[in-house]
Every structure is written in structure tokens, then in C-alpha cells.
Amino acid sequence: MTPTKKFFKKNRTLILLVAILVLLLAIFIPVELKDKRVDNSKTDSDKKSNSLPPVIVSDTRNKVDVPILMYHHIRIYNNSEDKIGTNLSVSPENFKSQIDYLKSNGYTTISFSDLLNYPSKKLPDKPVIITFDDGYNDAYTNAFSLLKQNGQIGVFYVISGFLGRPDFMTASQVKELSDNNMEIGSHTVDHPSLITLSPTKLSSELIESKNSLEAIISKPVTSFCYPSGKNNTTVDDAVKTAGYLSATTTYSAISNTSEDKYILPRLRINSADSLKSFIDKILNK
């Protein structure tokens, strides 16, 4: 028997085991790699077909909290037959104490452009966004001058088809707000529930309001607010397609720089809020 044959005879079991191991590796390593490729392509096709909720990949390492406050009326109003209107009315006195609190506690009001420009552009310490829904005349009369005096910014979501109606701002007031550094956003033409509209009507509500507000202020209108907070993925996509860069909802939470910019949550401030409950809301207590 030659030395080679002797070696094989002596180590037969070991050689057999090594051969089986090599065979197993040859089978399983390609399967594992293939599985990974399948996973990736599945994610891509899901994104395209929209059959699953989109996976939001955002960098949360430098996440900054940005409370977005939601106001409607700034007025003294208490009508037992109009509970909703009463609830949505913050008195000018309470509004002033809330605004003064923000100012004296180091908060800086920012616009949605500031939020979207992060992290390319830094945000101030303790950023906050103040929004007013519907374009009520009392928001112009009772909020604008206070914000202006304090060097603060507010975002006014205007229903373009309601301009000039009783209780609503006029086009020239909207222009004055914009000329004084306030942001003007769209809140549709007629304030319908967007989730019930045909695709044609949906896009006209979004595009016509944008165009008419831009004609008034001679600036791009890129911020949107869903009427009554009603949205779904079809509506969100239509808002994006119409050219808006952000949209706010009525979901209640403190927003931050990692949120999906088309479903930004807000904090509702209403008539029942004391200064303490206002502070608790923005501190998430």
C-alpha cells in the first residue's frame, strides 16, 4: 500500500466529514445571499406599489423636538349653543400669556421652511411653530400684532374660497400678514373632507387654493393643513403631487425633525387651557 492510500484509509471518517461540510456550505451560502436579494427587491416593489405602509427611514440621531401649536379663533366667545366654536376660541388674554411664556422661556418661533431646511440649516434652541387654522378675521386682529411686536412668526392656514366672508380675513389682510414675515399656508378652497372627494375635485381643492394664495402674496405657498385633520395615503400623495412640501394633521403629539413631513402632528390649544395646561402640553407632561 502506497503512503497516500495509507493516509486515506487511516483518515477516511475525517475526509468524509470535511466533504459533507463543503457540500453543505456550497448549498446554504448561495441561498442566504439570494434571500437577501429577494428581501431588497420586495422592499423596492412595496414602495412602488404602495401595497404596504412606506418604511420611513430617517436619521433620528440629531432629532429635534418641534411642538406645532394649533389655534383657530383668538377671541372672547362663550356660546352654549356653539360648543365647538367656544372650544376653538382662545381669549386674547390667554393667548398673550401663552406667547409671553414662549418668549420668556427661550422658545423661538420658526416657519415650516425652517423645519424642512434642517439639518442643512441649524434650528434655534427650543423651536416652536404656531399655526392658525381657517383664516379667521380674529386671528389677524388679535394674534398678528402681538406676534409682530415680539418678532415672532405665525403660520396662517387660509381657506382661499372663504376670503372676505364675514368672520374671515380679506385678501389684503393675508397679503399684509405675508409682507410682515408671517407664513401663509393653504387649507383648501372650500374646507371639504378630502378623503371623500373624487381625484379631480381633490386636486382642484389643492391646486386652486395654492394658486390663488400665491397670486395674493406673490410668494410660493408650500405648507398645507388637512381640513378637520382628515387624510389618508391617497390624499397625502395628492398633496405632494400638488407641490406642497409639508402638511399638518390634528394627530396630537409633539412633532420633531424626523417626522413624515406630510403627517405632522400638532398640539391643540383651546379655550379650556390654563397657562399650566398649555405648558404641560408643550413639555409633554
Ligand SMILES: [Zn+2]
Ligand atoms: Zn379647518
